[in-house]
Amino acid sequence: GMAKGLFTNEAGMGSMPMTAALSNEDSPVRQGLISMTGIFWDTLVMCAVTGLAILSDMIRSPAPYRDAAEDELCFIAFSGLPFAGQQLLSLCLVLFSFATIIGWSFYGERAAEYLWGKKGVGLFEIGYMVFVYLGAVLSLDFVWNLSDLANACMAVPNLICLWMLRKKVVT
16 A cells, blocks of 8 residues: 555655756745645545545445456446446546656656766666556566555655754754
């Protein structure tokens, strides 16, 4: 659960400051409040609505859920919609996936530019395209495990830095 929660909102991974740094907002407090809303909408709204849709449909008709795998629950719940539920869910998944691919590419490009300069961005882009292709053709379990490992690799240095800066935080 923790890995998937980290995957959905990237809280604690240190990726949001890269996006927030490009803002034209003058007040860091206001920018922080704006940045926090992403986690709110993702976790509290989207995940809660999805969970409620699954639970309410599960109560209404529990039979399809008995032997279902975790990744099938949404499709089962949305198949109960009166019009094109599974197609709508598939479209949403494609759009969310595409947005994630663009977002992660942006984060990686900024990190590559910081670490290796402008030359590093081109090499990163080539490597990123290779991994996007591999993500489309390799087994789903392997891809999920690899993305969880990549997220952990991003979170560990950020958490170490937060621990080291803990005394500087004003309470």
